[in-house]
């Protein structure tokens with residue numbers, strides 16, 4: 001069928017035309033003046049995006065590379081860290097930390113739930129040897145948004161570095177690094193930033209920089225103090241991902257045009273659209289309370305094969321969504337509403353999901369899920385500017 005393919009996945013995400021055209025420009029040399037100008041121009045915009053006075057380092061790798069760079073730069077073998085483990089990406093922190101020879105204390109959280117800040121505090125009190133907390137903002141495997149702000153309020157008064165994986169949160173929901181007291185915030189290009197995969201961004205707090213300078217880097221490629229010194233000259237240590245940075249210059253202009261609040265409000269409204277429609281369809285939302293703003297995960301009715309639902313959605317409607325991982329395979333659908341995705345894409349995705357669940361034997365009987373979802377979207381967008389988009393800081 002001649003459907004337009006629509007990526008409703010939690011990365012990679014669709015690209016705006018302006019970004020694709022920027023990516024297609026002639027190559028420029030990464031050690032020459034024109035490129036340095038772009039690097040320095042992008043810096044100011046990145047600091048706004050991250051909410052920090054510190055430099056934001058571009059790294060040539062996927063998001064996991066930045067996670068690796070953080071662990072290898074901020075901790076030495078034998079250091080002890082607390083890992084918030086509530087999904088696949090929490091597990092990844094543990095695997096990276098183990099590879100660096102760190103001792104991991106795991107704070108297990110049931111999939112679909114957010115960590116309790118009090119549990120983090122208790123774990124830190126119980127073991128004063130812990131020198132870092134590794135966690136996600138948005139745990140993309142479950143659609144949960146962990147309360148990083150509340151955890152930062154605990155770590156910032158202690159000698160404990162808070163490392164936050166914001167790969168599916170930066171540019172999607174608020175995470176002002178300096179205000180909250182995050183010590184390391186990192187993200188990747190292919191989620192909220194409307195770029196192809198391959199570029200990661202990472203910033204450290206002043207105290208995290210002191211730690212990074214004090215310990216020998218565990219890795220030749222990721223040397224954050226050297227990257228920072230080069231960045232001051234508009235350079236990266238090795239060959240820069242030139243096109244991605246040219247694209248980033250354009251995508252940041254789009255994101256910042258009406259202020260970050262406008263982006264967060266759009267993301268909140270898309271989340272309300274999705275959650276409202278799914279609830280009207282009678283489906284159970286997998287993250288009941290602390291939910292991410294760029295992805296919604298939903299449980300399928302018993303007996304419905306999620307793998308088949310996703311296959312049909314792609315084949316019949318051109319809609320590409322993500323399924324569950326590990327024990328959730330075939331049991332949940334993860335609808336990405338991040339990057340260059342708008343209400344019409346999401347409405348199309350919800351329609352396809354409803355039709356495909358029906359096709360494999362589920363029937364909700366719900367008729368007005370799109371009408372109600374779109375009403376929730378409009379109501380969320382219509383809030384007067386300056387209205388906080390979250391009541392509880394989830």
Ligand SMILES: *Cc1c(COP(=O)(O)O)cnc(C)c1O
Nearest residue numbers: 062063064089138140167168188
């Ligand atoms: C996508 C994602 C990652 C992995 O990023 P890669 O670019 O695939 O390395 C890590 N953490 C979170 C929260 C993510 O959403």
